[in-house]
Amino acid sequence: MKHESIPRVVSKWFIPPILLFALYVQFHGDFGPGGGFQAGVIFAAAVVLYTLIFGLQAAKQIVKPRIIETLVALGVLLYAGTGLVSLFLGYNFLDYTALDPADPPHGQHLGIFLVELGVGITVAAVMIAIFFAFAGRRRLR
Amino acid sequence: MTEILDIALLSFMIVLAIAVSRMQNLFMAAMMTGIFSFLSAIVFTLLDAVDVAFTEAAVGAGVSTVLLLGTLSLTTREEKIVKKNNALALLVVLITGSALIYGTLDMPNYGDPNAPVHQHVADRYIEKSGEEMGIPNIVTSVLASYRGYDTLGEVTVIFTAGIGVILLLGHIWRKEDEQ
Numbered sequence: 001m002k003h004e005s006i007p008r009v010v011s012k013w014f015i016p017p018i019l020l021f022a023l024y025v026q027f028h029g030d031f032g033p034g035g036g037f038q039a040g041v042i043f044a045a046a047v048v049l050y051t052l053i054f055g056l057q058a059a060k061q062i063v064k065p066r067i068i069e070t071l072v073a074l075g076v077l078l079y080a081g082t083g084l085v086s087l088f089l090g091y092n093f094l095d096y097t098a099l100d101p102a103d104p105p106h107g108q109h110l111g112i113f114l115v116e117l118g119v120g121i122t123v124a125a126v127m128i129a130i131f132f133a134f135a136g137r138r139r140l141r
Numbered sequence: 142m143t144e145i146l147d148i149a150l151l152s153f154m155i156v157l158a159i160a161v162s163r164m165q166n167l168f169m170a171a172m173m174t175g176i177f178s179f180l181s182a183i184v185f186t187l188l189d190a191v192d193v194a195f196t197e198a199a200v201g202a203g204v205s206t207v208l209l210l211g212t213l214s215l216t217t218r219e220e221k222i223v224k225k226n227n228a229l230a231l232l233v234v235l236i237t238g239s240a241l242i243y244g245t246l247d248m249p250n251y252g253d254p255n256a257p258v259h260q261h262v263a264d265r266y267i268e269k270s271g272e273e274m275g276i277p278n279i280v281t282s283v284l285a286s287y288r289g290y291d292t293l294g295e296v297t298v299i300f301t302a303g304i305g306v307i308l309l310l311g312h313i314w315r316k317e318d319e320q
Contacts, residue, residue: 105275126303
């Protein structure tokens with residue numbers, strides 16, 4: 001769709017707000033609806049839109065497959081790592097009170113923030129990876 | 142008012158489901174499933190489950206539709222027409238369907254205060270999560286902290302799905318990338 005000017009122009013206007021909205025959903029999930037799962041999918045949707053308009057090669061120049069592969073694992077590591085930190089500080093696995101024992105709600109807030117960030121990273125990376133894998137295949141037959 | 146909206150939405154969904162199953166054009170069927178997801182997102186919003194509605198709109202209507210269309214671009218847009226009737230398949234579908242409907246008869250009514258879900262830990266979450274977590278969204282507190290293990294499991298499932306797809310299809314995108 002590289003040569004269709006209306007989709008090109010409209011998507012150029014839309015992709016930045018979509019990315020911004022994904023970040024809003026990610027970091028505002030404590031106060032409103034949303035969280036890592038939704039934010040990750042919205043973030044991936046922006047990349048999918050870019051790929052549909054400008055083509056797979058152009059998208060891979062910006063969103064490098066090698067980085068995506070790393071991010072797929074990094075999100076889970078961040079999540080499980082937060083749990084391990086609280087474990088090594090002498091609390092239960094994923095008990096975020098450990099992150100700030102003097103002020104438990106603050107520790108919980110920090111833990112939820114880290115865990116949701118891990119969820120968001122993995123979901124976004126997996127969605128982009130699956131889409132790239134599908135889009136990169138040539139037609140059978 | 143809400144009842145009229147509920148009935149209208151649910152009948153739209155039934156009509157859509159029948160239309161999708163009878164449709165030969167797979168492109169249109171994929172778009173229809175997207176509309177179906179949007180309608181169920183509205184139903185979730187009416188049930189005050191905004192977080193679920195959000196997910197349904199983003200995943201069900203957005204990404205799934207794109208993936209379905211991606212699959213269609215690799216295969217074909219028309220469904221192969223099967224002429225002969227399969228009585229066994231119909232029987233299996235009817236038995237499964239009636240078992241599911243029979244299962245819903247045991248479900249508590251919507252908003253029933255005696256429903257098991259309201260008898261267990263829900264009260265505690267609603268009363269205590271604000272001071273324990275310091276954040277107002279109870280869904281997020283339950284998802285990320287009280288039920289952190291389960292969410293870790295969910296993320297691992299998504300991680301595994303991603304790894305599976307990369308292993309099965311990914312060598313192609315890596316190779317082209319390095320050219």
